[in-house]
Amino acid sequence: MQSTRRNLLKAGWGLGLLAAFGAALLKPGRALAAWNKGAFEAKSAIDAMRALGMSSTEESKDIVIRAPDIAENGAVVPIDITSNIPGTTAISVFIEKNPFPYAGTFDVSQGAMPFVHIRVKIGESSPVRVVVAAGGRYFTSVKEVKVTIGGCGG
Amino acid sequence: MKQALVLGIVVAVAAAPWLPAAAQTPDPTAAEFDKFREIMEQDNPAELFEVKGEELWRARRGPKNASLERCDLGLGPGVVQGAYAQMPRYFADAGRVMDAEARIVHCMVTLQGFKFEELAKQPFSSLVRTPDPVSLVTYVAAQSRGMKIAAPRGHPKERAAYETGKAIYFYRAGAFDFSCASCHGVDGKRIRTQPLPNFTKPEQAIRAVQGWPGYRMTGGVMHSLQWRLNDCFRQQRFPEPGYTSETLSALLTYLTVNANGHVYRGPGIKR
Amino acid sequence: MRLASAGVLAIAAAFLASCATPQRDYRPDALAMMKRDFHARGIAGVDRLNEDGVQAACNKHADDPPQAVADKLQKEQLAGINLPADGKLLGDWKSGEKIAQSGRGMMWSDKGGDGGSCYNCHQIGPRESSFGTVGPSLYQFAKLRGYGADIQRYVYGKIYNAKAYSLCSQMPRFGHVGALTEGQMKDLTALLMDPASPVNQ
Amino acid sequence: MAEPMKIRATLQGDVADVRVLMAHPMETGQRKDAAGKLVPLHFIQSITAQLNGKTVFSADVSQAVSRNPVFAFKVKGAKAGDKLSVTWQDNTGDKRTDELVIRAGS
Numbered sequence: 001m002q003s004t005r006r007n008l009l010k011a012g013w014g015l016g017l018l019a020a021f022g023a024a025l026l027k028p029g030r031a032l033a034a035w036n037k038g039a040f041e042a043k044s045a046i047d048a049m050r051a052l053g054m055s056s057t058e059e060s061k062d063i064v065i066r067a068p069d070i071a072e073n074g075a076v077v078p079i080d081i082t083s084n085i086p087g088t089t090a091i092s093v094f095i096e097k098n099p100f101p102y103a104g105t106f107d108v109s110q111g112a113m114p115f116v117h118i119r120v121k122i123g124e125s126s127p128v129r130v131v132v133a134a135g136g137r138y139f140t141s142v143k144e145v146k147v148t149i150g151g152c153g154g
Numbered sequence: 155m156k157q158a159l160v161l162g163i164v165v166a167v168a169a170a171p172w173l174p175a176a177a178q179t180p181d182p183t184a185a186e187f188d189k190f191r192e193i194m195e196q197d198n199p200a201e202l203f204e205v206k207g208e209e210l211w212r213a214r215r216g217p218k219n220a221s222l223e224r225c226d227l228g229l230g231p232g233v234v235q236g237a238y239a240q241m242p243r244y245f246a247d248a249g250r251v252m253d254a255e256a257r258i259v260h261c262m263v264t265l266q267g268f269k270f271e272e273l274a275k276q277p278f279s280s281l282v283r284t285p286d287p288v289s290l291v292t293y294v295a296a297q298s299r300g301m302k303i304a305a306p307r308g309h310p311k312e313r314a315a316y317e318t319g320k321a322i323y324f325y326r327a328g329a330f331d332f333s334c335a336s337c338h339g340v341d342g343k344r345i346r347t348q349p350l351p352n353f354t355k356p357e358q359a360i361r362a363v364q365g366w367p368g369y370r371m372t373g374g375v376m377h378s379l380q381w382r383l384n385d386c387f388r389q390q391r392f393p394e395p396g397y398t399s400e401t402l403s404a405l406l407t408y409l410t411v412n413a414n415g416h417v418y419r420g421p422g423i424k425r
Numbered sequence: 426m427r428l429a430s431a432g433v434l435a436i437a438a439a440f441l442a443s444c445a446t447p448q449r450d451y452r453p454d455a456l457a458m459m460k461r462d463f464h465a466r467g468i469a470g471v472d473r474l475n476e477d478g479v480q481a482a483c484n485k486h487a488d489d490p491p492q493a494v495a496d497k498l499q500k501e502q503l504a505g506i507n508l509p510a511d512g513k514l515l516g517d518w519k520s521g522e523k524i525a526q527s528g529r530g531m532m533w534s535d536k537g538g539d540g541g542s543c544y545n546c547h548q549i550g551p552r553e554s555s556f557g558t559v560g561p562s563l564y565q566f567a568k569l570r571g572y573g574a575d576i577q578r579y580v581y582g583k584i585y586n587a588k589a590y591s592l593c594s595q596m597p598r599f600g601h602v603g604a605l606t607e608g609q610m611k612d613l614t615a616l617l618m619d620p621a622s623p624v625n626q
Numbered sequence: 627m628a629e630p631m632k633i634r635a636t637l638q639g640d641v642a643d644v645r646v647l648m649a650h651p652m653e654t655g656q657r658k659d660a661a662g663k664l665v666p667l668h669f670i671q672s673i674t675a676q677l678n679g680k681t682v683f684s685a686d687v688s689q690a691v692s693r694n695p696v697f698a699f700k701v702k703g704a705k706a707g708d709k710l711s712v713t714w715q716d717n718t719g720d721k722r723t724d725e726l727v728i729r730a731g732s
Contacts, residue, residue: 032686035671040688070347072187073371073425076692078194095690099656104687106699111682112675113641117197117698120690121654148183148347149544149555197645199694201632281651282659314454321455324487326480328473329531329604330597331588333484337559345545345557346528374652374693391531393469399462404455 032090032107039102045094045129048102052092054131060085060139063132067143074122074147081116083132083139088114090133097126122147181342184349191423200292200369200421203284203376207293210286216266225261227254227294228306238291238298239418242407244309251315253406255291255380256398262287274397278384279375291378292367292421299420303363305410312407315400319408322401323353329391334405336390348425359412365422372425379406452484467533479588488593495592502589506582506600509607514577514614518624521616524609525549531604538604541584541613546596549616550623560596566617568625581614628722635701635710637731642704644675644683645696646712648722652693670695670714677701678709706730 042048049057066080081091089109094101098121106116114132122128125146132139211222211234227237228245242253248260262268279288306312326333335354337343343350351361367378383402387395395401456474465471479498482490490498508514527540543549546559549566570576583590585600599605605613616622629649636643648670655667669689675682683699701710711725 032672032684035686040686068186068190070183070186072190072347075374076194076371078190078696080193098690100688100690102688103690104685106683106685108683108699110684111677111680111702113700113702115698115700116685117193117645117696118687119692119696121692122690146554197634197647197696197698199647199649199696202629202647202649202694205630205632281657314451317449317451318454318458321451322459324484325452325455325459326484327476328469329602331480331483332595332597336595343557343559345559346555350559369694371692388469388532388534391469391473393463393471393473394466394533395459396462396464401458401462404458 032105040100042102043100045096045101048094048100049131052102052105054092054133054138057131057138057140060132060141063130063139063141065128065130065141065143067128067145069144070146070148071122072148074124076119077122077145077147078117078119079128079143081118081130083114083134085114085132085134085139087135088132091116092131092133093118093120094129094131095120095122095126096129097124098122181344181349183347184344187347187349187425194423195419198369198421198423199374200367200376200423203289203292203367203369204296204421205293206284207289207291207296210290211293216262216268218265218267220265220267222258222261222265222290225258225265227257234294234297236298236301238295239301240298240304240306242312242315242403242410243306244311244315250400251311251403251407253379253398253403253410254294255287255378256403258290258294259287259398262290277397278381279377281373281375284376288367288376288378288381292376295367295418296420298418301418303360303410303413303416303418305407305414307411315404315407316411319404319406322405323408327392332390332392334386334390353409353412356412356415359409360416362409363413364416364419365424368422368424370424377424468531468535468537469533479592483593486593490592499589499592502586502592502598502601503582506585506589507607508578508581509611514574514581514611515619516608516611516613516615518612518615518619518622520609521612521614521622522550524605524613525616526553531602538599538606538609541599541605541609542597543613551626552623563617564624565626566624567620567622572618572620577614577618580617581610584610584613628720631712631714631722631724633710633712633724633726635704635726635728637704637706637728639731640703640705642677642701642708642710642728643698644701644710644712645698646673648695648697648714650693650695650714650716652689652691652695654689667717670716672715673697674713675699675701676711676713677704704728 036051039048039051042051062084064082067077071077083091090105090107092105093103095103103120108114122145127142127144129140129142214221224231227234228240228243229237238254241257242251244251245257252260259273262273263270273287277285277287279285307316323334337345337350338353341352351358353359353362366382367376370377380397380402383405384395459474463471463474476484479502482494482498524541525543528542528545529535530539544553544556546557548556548562548564551564567576586598587594587596588598597604600610617624632647634645650670651668652670653665653668655664657665659665667689670687670691673685682701706728708728709725710728711723713721713723715721
């Protein structure tokens with residue numbers, strides 16, 4: 001096994017993957033599975049990723065995350081994500097310190113470029129983790145966003 | 155193979171302790187904000203309110219079932235293009251200098267028959283409600299996008315409003331001895347991480363006008379300059395200024411005239 | 426030719442003079458307008474529009490009053506500072522840090538005093554990067570200046586009434602106007618003066 | 627109830643740069659109202675974009691998306707005259723679809 005490869009879970013990933021595939025098959029016309037309640041309600045990024053069947057991820061420099069080092073306001077943090085990984089099908093975002101870290105998945109497999117711009121709430125300074133699905137594998141990159149206090153605090 | 159499977163998610167970034175530098179010129183925090191300002195302005199939820207304001211402008215409303223299309227914003231009845239960039243100005247029919255929102259409210263009262271007291275009851279946006287004058291002033295402001303700020307100084311009352319506004323700007327009182335100038339009177343300072351423009355200088359005064367009306371990220375609501383000044387006085391520890399009062403129009407005259415000649419970019423986005 | 430240009434100059438000079446001359450004082454107009462337009466809200470009464478002696482002197486002289494005026498008023502302000510009866514000036518720096526963080530107090534949206542708004546204007550502790558720059562950095566305050574009783578008294582007094590030391594300082598008079606309690610001012614003094622405070626590490 | 631979106635599409639070659647503004651409170655379920663009562667979760671859960679009726683982009687999102695959401699994405703194989711529609715659905719079942727006809731690039 002490559003040392004750069006990071007595996008997330010002890011067990012159960014096969015099941016998760018199967019479940020994800022199954023759900024996708026059940027909903028033709030829509031690339032994503034049904035809104036994944038388990039993943040969205042997970043309290044940690046690792047639990048959310050487990051629920052999404054993201055068994056193992058590899059660090060990748062081919063994911064470009066453009067977000068402020070210091071956000072002017074945590075209520076609206078702009079993030080541009082571009083994947084330069086060939087065969088990218090989906091982009092998922094996890095704000096690790098948020099109470100519910102999983103922020104969403106963007107399916108670009110049906111005719112969109114591997115790019116998305118989003119604006120999200122970041123409660124406190126946090127790593128923003130992006131996971132890209134490509135060719136049945138998962139790649140990841142992280143960007144730290146610092147949230148500051150502006151204004152007079154009154 | 156399975157030895158690697160044990161890893162939990164690796165918190166890849168061990169947050170390096172951030173050691174603040176005492177003196178920072180230019181302010182790197184402010185520079186970082188500016189880098190993303192353009193992206194934020196490119197797609198600005200303010201546009202949603204601009205659209206709503208245009209509908210309100212054209213709709214027949216109020217007890218008199220009239221639209222605002224005959225409202226005179228200073229360039230003649232119904233002329234909206236460029237009007238915002240040329241206010242505050244003196245209006246003979248009202249006998250006073252009015253800023254854009256004061257004038258719009260005046261038209262809502264005189265043309266549509268709304269009651270001022272009703273409009274003044276809850277004049278600022280909340281999470282559940284955006285008052286009509288806020289959407290309207292957003293629409294009107296958008297019709298001056300790309301134009302030069304040119305608040306008139308021809309009428310004696312306009313010149314008096316400027317001087318009175320200036321005196322208000324520098325007037326220290328209240329529980330904390332603050333004036334507007336306490337925060338906005340010197341260059342290069344900030345409150346927490348928020349840069350404080352010095353509005354007494356022409357090249358910085360534009361920042362009192364630019365971006366307003368603004369979509370405020372805090373709360374995610376649309377706010378006008380009437381709100382901005384109201385909330386400044388709150389934090390200045392003053393009592394509350396009347397909505398669309400002459401005090402606020404005078405202060406806005408001082409700030410806008412100082413910004414004359416700069417290009418107004420339309421409704422903006424604020425922290 | 427000479428005459429003509431002299432004439433032009435004279436006219437220009439007269440014009441300039443008429444523009445520059447008797448700069449009318451608009452402060453009475455401003456105050457009258459504000460008194461007409463402001464209303465009381467919550468704890469913020471319209472009486473707050475009235476200047477006290479210090480404010481009047483600073484307003485009148487654009488924050489730069491003549492030395493004699495400043496000296497006299499500063500002396501009065503200094504005399505009004507009540508040091509704690511128990512003689513102890515250092516409270517709990519941890520509580521001081523919380524007070525320094527809060528930007529609330531004395532607004533119409535507040536019930537009364539609350540925090541010190543210190544980080545709004547000052548760098549203080551090493552962990553807070555969101556600090557203002559209106560006032561000087563207070564990081565390593567006592568480490569750089571010493572921990573002595575006289576410096577403690579100065580810190581407490583400055584928080585109580587900054588105008589006793591510099592008449593037109595932009596810093597509020599927290600004790601003088603009752604925005605902070607004696608206990609809170611002790612805690613803030615400890616934040617700056619306690620050798621154990623992170624400020625002095 | 628749901629207010630119109632504002633959609634912009636700019637053609638660059640055969641790629642449409644699509645930018646969407648949505649009016650939605652995106653309540654996190656953690657905010658208290660003026661009366662001190664928790665405001666219930668209310669947020670857009672899914673977004674779908676179709677080019678001439680065929681899905682080209684879709685997303686599932688959480689309440690972490692900011693109030694009055696802004697999204698941008700890029701659609702391949704677009705040309706002037708194509709119909710682009712965007713639909714969102716929130717957790718209460720509320721839905722909104724808006725569409726535009728893509729205009730020639732500048």
